[in-house]
Amino acid sequence: MSNRNTTVRSIKNIFLSSFGMTGGFCLKNYFLNTIIILALLITSCAQTKEKEKQAGIQNFEGIEFDMPQIHEPQIPPFSVNITDFGAVGNGQTLNTQAFADAIEAVANKGGGKVIVPKGIWLTGPIILKSNLEICTEPGSLVIFSDNKDLYPVIETSFEGLDTWRCMSPIYGKNLKNVAFTGSGVWDGSGDAWRFVKKSKVNESQWKRLVASGGVLNEKGDEWYPSEQFRKGIMGSRDQNIRSDLTTKEDFEGIRDYLRPVMVSIQNSKNVLFDGPVFQNSPVWCLHPLMVENLIVRNITVKNPWYSQNGDGIDIESCKNVLVENCGFDVGDDAICIKSGKGEDGRRRAVPCENMVIRNNIVYHGHGGVTVGSETSGGVRNMHVSNCTFMGTDVGLRFKSNRGRGGVVENIFISDILMTNIPTYAISFNLFYGGQSISEMMEEGGQDGVAKPEPVSEETPQFKNIYIKNISLKGAMQAVFMQGLPEMNLENIHLSNMSLEAGNGFSVIDATGVQIKNINIKTKGEKVFEFYNCKDVDFKENQFAASPHKSIAVNGAKSENISLAGFGKKLDGCMLVGSEVPAGAVKF
DSSP states (O other): OOHHHHHHHHHHHHHHTTBOTTSOBOHHHHHHHHHHHHHHHHHHHHHHHHHHHHTTOOOOTTOSSOOOOOOOOOOOSOEEEGGGGTOOOEEEEEOHHHHHHHHHHHHHTTOEEEEEOSEEEEESOEEOOSSEEEEEOTTEEEEEOOOGGGSOEEEEEETTEEEEEEOOSEEEESOEEEEEEESOEEEOOGGGTOOEEGGGSOHHHHHHHHHTSOEEOTTSOEEESSHHHHHHHHTOSSSSOOTTOOSHHHHHTTGGGOOOOSEEEEEEEEEEEESOEEEOOSSOSEEEEEEEEEEEESOEEEOOTTOTTOOSEEEESOEEEEEESOEEEOSSOSEEEEOOOHHHHHHHOOOEEEEEEESOEEOSOSEEEEEOSOOTTOEEEEEEEEEEEESOSEEEEEEOOTTTOOEEEEEEEEEEEEEEEEEEEEEEETTOOSSOHHHHHHTTOOOOOOOOOOOOTTOOEEEEEEEEEEEEEEEEEEEEEEOOSSSOEEEEEEEEEEEEESEEEEEESEEEEEEEEEEEEESSSOOEEEESOEEEEEESOEEOOOTTTSEEEEOTTOEEEEEOSSSSOOTTSEEEOTTSOTTSEEO
């Protein structure tokens, strides 16, 4: 019989004992038994939660959509130690074969655990197999060799496109049941692969980098690790993908330029990351692609802040995902959600869906939690809560562009703390051009007016997004939202926020916007700006008004903007552009 049934039976017996043999009621027994019943209930609940935890049952109570349980990897109890296969942890011996032999040994037994003990373990790429757990024990450091010849050029996917790249240091495809556990460190030797922009390091760092070797670009403001890398990047329009090359031989001619993601797991089921540190990746650090049942918890991801494309984790076209209790300090987006780019992404047609992201801390990154810019397969059903962003370039970042297509919908974000955000705390940008927002600001900002284009499968759509319970202490601007004139941001709800920033809200080409219960302090005169917005519900907001400038409504397509029901009179702090249709703004 289950614990729950046993408890119910015990409660029933105790309750009946409150009555005497003749059925009379005993008040003393009643109160005593009530205390016993409460104690039993508390004990039963604690026991149930502990058993659920041991059984790998996740608590998804309160999630806004039907979030299925995520199957954790089932690993057989067999285990081996890499030292049993000749591995030497002196940081000098190459242990590629020892790792391969250890993995093969557990695979031959139907699966099991490979133990990496204390030591410095130098290795080439590790190729994963099903039913495998790799446990890095305390004091273990796995360093991947910087010899690029060890990483063959293979067909893969990067930035949402089908292409050729060097094999990842940790690589697996078509797998089931894979786990990374323990408290060791995985280091991708990314410095040997990355290029560096002069603007991202100080003068002494730049001098040391140039003196170490490598080559500079013509302007002298970018350093490349080799001439082959410079050759590769010079022919690229976006710094990362050579869409003009077609054959493997073409790509092998620029091997140094084909930086691999550190961990690539593709088209697999039941994948777990629990405990280790992952750091210093050549490009993105963790890249689960088309993984069903993905759990990422209790890990730390670190990359130098100057690392180009040094993302923390890029979850692409995955289903049933949990990311919790992790820390990120990286050079690009920290937790990023993607689903393929352009024609390649639409052909794959696999959305990213059913995701719970909670209780994480992001220190440095271009975005704390980011959706995009590769959205061609769509993103839906995402819950983000109880996260802290400290000094991230942007806090919550949504980005795409014409040509990407895809629908991003049913996004629920709550209870976020943000401090010292250099640009926007919350950003929606459907004109993303590949730069970080800081870089874009340095080049003159972003244009808020655009001409509409025909709607097609290449048109991205962002809708049904709910963001609430946000605390912000310091940002250049609190909120920037820019949709497309032909495909507005749709049904965006922002509520219950306490914000302190240089500037307030800019909302451009959006329909169905609710801004409710916002308490905002700004340095700029314009607190809320609306351009070509429709069906705006603006109420119960508190802000310091400046005459004629606190709220501005512009754009000939403005329609049904309701500014009522909040604790401030609008007399003297409202500016309505001459092109706004009569009656579009309601008080």
